[in-house]
Amino acid sequence: MRYTQLFIPTLREVPAEAEAISHKLLLKAGYIRQLASGLYIFLPLSWRVLNRISKILNEEMYAINAQEITMPILHPAEIWQITGRWYDIKEEMFRLKDRTGRDMCLGMTHEEIMTWLASKEIRSYRELPQIWYQIQTKLRDEARPKSGILRTREFIMKDSYSFDIDEEGLEKSYNLHAKAYHKIFTRCGLKFYKVESDPGMMGGACAHEFMAPSPAGEDEIVICEKCDYIANIEIARSISPSVNHPSWELEEVFTPQKRTVKEVSEFLSINPVHFIKSLLLITSEGYVLALLRGDQDLHEKKMSKIIGQFRIAQKDDVLSHFNVEAGFIGPLGYKGKIIADISLKEGVYIAGANKLNYHIKGVNPSIHFAAQWHDIHIAKDGDMCPHCSNKLKIEKAIEIGNIFKLGTKYSIPLNALFLDKKGVERPMIMGSYGIGLARVAAAAVEQNHDEDGIIWTKTIAPFDIEILPLNMNDKQTIELATALHDNLSEIYNSITDKNMDVLLDDRHVRPGVKFKDADLIGIPLQIIIGERSLKNNIIEVKRRRTKEIFKIPLKHLEAEIVKIYYDTE
C-alpha cells in the first residue's frame, strides 16, 4: 500500500484536550479523531489495528468452538424489563421510542438478547453446551468518558455467552475462556494479569478481570509479591501490618478541637495505627458504627455487602445520635450495632471518648466493647497478603477483558430452559465474557511507546514493514523501493497468516519528515533506502522498538529483510 493512497493525518502538535499517552499518540499519529465526548472515528490505520485484533479474537474463539453471530444493537424494552435491568440501570442506558411509541434501548451488553435466543431455540441437553459470540458495537451513556478511546460511550466489544447444562459445564466454558483470553492478550503483546473481581450488577458467583498494568488505567489491582494472589482493589482483602501495642490503662485525654485521627495523632505525637477511627453510617435499618484502625480507610463496597446500602452520617446526624460532636465519638459505651475491622481485634487503642474535646486512651476492643469483625478496609501498599502474609503492592491497570459466571440470573427470568436426560426441565447455566477491542489497542500503546511515538507489536501493527525511499527524485531509489514493496507483498507472513502488509512512503517530502512519521506511526520494521547507502550497494533496516539498524547488501534483500522481521520482538 502506498502512503499517498492512505489517509494518515499526522499532527505536529497534539490537540490540547488529550491527556493520556495513548490518546495523544493515536491523535498525533493520525489513527483517530474525536467526534464528540466519548465518540471516536477510527481512521484507516487504527481500523487496520482493530481488524488484526478481531482476527486474533476470531481465531481464539474458534479454537474453543465458539460460534460467531451478530445481534441487533437496537433492542425492544420488554426483554430488559423481564430481567429487571430496564429499571435497575439508570442513565447509563440509551433509551428511545420507535414510531409507534414502543420503548426501545441501545444495547450496552447482550445477556438478555442472547438468552432470549437460547430460550427460543434450545430444547434439549443434546443441544448444549453452546458458546455464541459477536464482535459488535455497544452503547453506554457513560457518566464521564475519558482518556481518549479508553472509556467511550460507543465501543466495539467481543462478547461471548456460554450455555451449559450444569455448573460443571459452566466451569469448563469459563476456563476455556480464561485460557483463550490468555492467548489473545499474549498474542496482542500485552502485559496483563488475571485478577479476582467483583461481579457487580452482572450478578453471579464469580468473576475475573484481565488487567493491563498502566498508569493510565482507571482500576487498581492488589498484587502479592510472593504468591499468586491478585485482586481488584474493589474486593481485595489484606492484612494491615501488625504493630506493637503500648500497655495503656484506660484514661481520658484532653484533645481540644482535635477531631480527625490526623489532628489527634499529631497533637499527642502518637502514630495513627494506635487509633480507632469511628464512622457513623446510616442504613435503611438504622445506624451502624464502623471502626477502622487509624491508618485505614473504609471500603464502602465491602461494607455495603455486609449492611446493604448506606451513607456516611453528616455532622448533625452524629450530634443527634450520639449527643456528642463529630470527631469525639467512639465505641465505648455504645449500645448500637458495631462493625469493626478485623485488624482491631488485638491491641490497645485511642478512641473518641463520646465527650466534647476528649479522647480515651487504653481501649481494648476484646474487653471494652462488642463488635462484629469483618475486613472493611481498603487494601493499600505495604499491607500483607491474605494468603501468604507477604507484602502487597498496588498497581494501576486498564481493564481489557472480563469473564463472569452468571449462573441462572438470566436464564430463569427469560425461561431459557432445556430438558435434561431424565426429561426434567432445567434452566441453562450461563457465563458471559467480554473484551474491548479499542482498549486492547490503547493498552498496547500505553505499554509500548517512546518519546518518538507508538511501537506496535508485530501481531497487531497496521502494517508489518514500512519502506522509506528518501530521495523520490532518484530513479534507482524508486525502482528499488517499488520492487521491494511488490516482492515483499508477495511473501507469506506466518505471524499474521496472510501476506506481508507493506507500506511504501511514496510522498515527495524531505527525509526528516518520513523518519519522524515512521517513528510516530510505529510500524515494527523500517526499510530505509537512501542514495548514500545505495552507493555502497546496501540499504538499511531499522527496528522501531530498539532502533537497531542493519545494513543489508542488495543481494538477497527480501530474504534478509524477512529474517530480520521474524527476529524482531
Place this chain on the structure above:
RNA sequence: CGGGGCGUGGCGCAGUCUGGUAGCGCACACGGUUCGGGACCGUGGAGCCGGAGGUUCAAAUCCUCUCGCCCCGACCA
C-alpha cells in the same frame, strides 16, 4: 451529579485584568533554493473570537444566560 479548567483561522497559542474593530508559530496554496531526522526565502488564502441576549458611541475584552470540550471526584452491567 459535585469541584476545577478551557473555548480566538486546521493545530498550538497571545490578546481579555485596563473596551477602540484580531495577531504569532506550525499547517495549507503558488514560485524559487534545498533534500539522511519535522528546511529556507518570497507571495497568498483562510477566523462574523462557541452561541444568544444585554451594557456602551464602540465588545474577543464588561454583565447575564446557554452550549461544548478536558481534568479530579461520584458512578461504571
